[in-house]
Amino acid sequence: MTRAFGGPLKIAIVSDYYFDYVGGAQTSMRQQKLALEEAGHTVIVVSPARGIWGARYQRSPDGLLVKPLFRLPVLDLAVIPNNARSVAALEKYLRIEQVDVVHVQTEFGLAHVVDGAAANMGIPLVHTVHSLYWASEGPPQASVAWFIRWALQLVIGEKIPNIAFTSRKTDNLLRNLVLAMARRAKQVVSPSRHQADDLAAAGVSGTISVIPNPIATAEIGSNPLTLQQARRPSFLWVARCEPVKRPLYFARAVIAALARTDNGFTVDFVGEGSDLTALKKLAAGHPEIRVQGSLPHDEVLALLDASAAIALTSLGFDNQPMTIAEAVSRERGVLYCDPKLTEGLLNSGYLSKTPDDAGLADALVALV
The missing domain is CATH 3.40.50.2000 (Glycogen Phosphorylase B;)
Structure with a gap:
């Protein structure tokens, strides 16, 4: 020592x-x-x-x-x-x-x-x-x-x-x-x-x-949520595009919610993985859904600032993802579906009633 x-x-x-x-x-x-x-x-x-x-x-x-x-x-x-x-x-x-x-x-x-x-x-x-x-x-x-x-x-x-x-x-x-x-x-x-x-x-x-995941310093200063962003919100989904992160569940929920809200919001998907091809197929024909693939971290932060909230759709897999820490540090809300997740979500989280497509769609409609 x-x-x-x-x-x-x-x-x-x-x-x-x-x-x-x-x-x-x-x-x-x-x-x-x-x-x-x-x-x-x-x-x-x-x-x-x-x-x-x-x-x-x-x-x-x-x-x-x-x-x-x-x-x-x-x-x-x-x-x-x-x-x-x-x-x-x-x-x-x-x-x-x-x-x-x-x-x-x-x-x-x-x-x-x-x-x-x-x-x-x-x-x-x-x-x-x-x-x-x-x-x-x-x-x-x-x-x-x-x-x-x-x-x-x-x-x-x-x-x-x-x-x-x-x-x-x-x-x-x-x-x-x-x-x-x-x-x-x-x-x-x-x-x-x-x-x-x-x-x-x-x-x-x-x-x-x-000890929740830290955000020590912001690489790029955050921007407050504007009234215009709140009127027609954008949601950001960012994770590995793998089954454990459930991007296809969320994509199906988004499509259902778009139909119920007269296309009243947009969603960006960021990440690569084995579900990416299937995700692109689901998103085809829905210009409100933008599948970005992998992006540098500064571009992800820019998308987060352009969004009203981030979507976290894993179930029984994550403990306290960095996406929660980053969203909270930039004063953005978190839509999530795993009731075990609590750290950082007391005042900033919105828990869907059920974790399936229907529950996530209902949550999106309620938030929009």
Whole structure:
């Protein structure tokens, strides 16, 4: 330990996800970094390196990039196995940097490598759980779950628990992967109370703190909602365009609500994923629905400012998405359908009576 706790610390944020990817977890990590730096701490980031060329360990303006063994292209996930050589290399780096606290934000190989390095150094491990609620669509994958378990245990170098969270084998495995890391941490951070309660019930013995996702600084100043925007509102849906985020449910609700309000509002969908093609087909013939695909973060903020509210349509998957924090920070409301979500929504949220197409359509009509 290089500094006494209570004063400024040097903190290593660790992510198995590429830090340049525009996603909720990465946005949260960037905002955490800014918030910690504003509080007087020093923060470095350890994350995977893009590309196949270059040294295994590469210094970056943020900290350290680690070249993965390979990348899973569909998931855009770096595979960095946990082994003694990697642990020694990261321990050396953390010692040189005089790191006081390791703060992991993921649960795959790199997180376990740095966990091992922190344990060797005797410094605390903090784990932010961005989502315990891994979920997938399609037929059950029990036939391949054993192989995925074997491969993941090989990568992380640790046995994964087998607590029954759900009957879907692969979803259950990934939730237990999260649990394996949370059980190792001295301090666990959950952005939501309901996820914190579920982690405690699953046997996490470290201190669990509920800390909503932060917005430390606004990259672009926000604009107040105008009367004109309120008269013919626009809604923004922004997330990965995947079944767990339920974009097709919302699109069908939008179409139904447009018919009931004489096309009295517009919607922008932002994000890419496996549901994007189906979403575009649903939106065809409805000029009020604009499917934007992926956009840079500053353009997303501009769309948020042009909107009256943001729509959050996941159910049983998210804990406290960054979209809530960003909407509230820019004085915009949130239409949502998951009654478990509470953080940040007491005064800014509108909960649909039911989470299905009809319930979301009714909510849109009521808001318009």
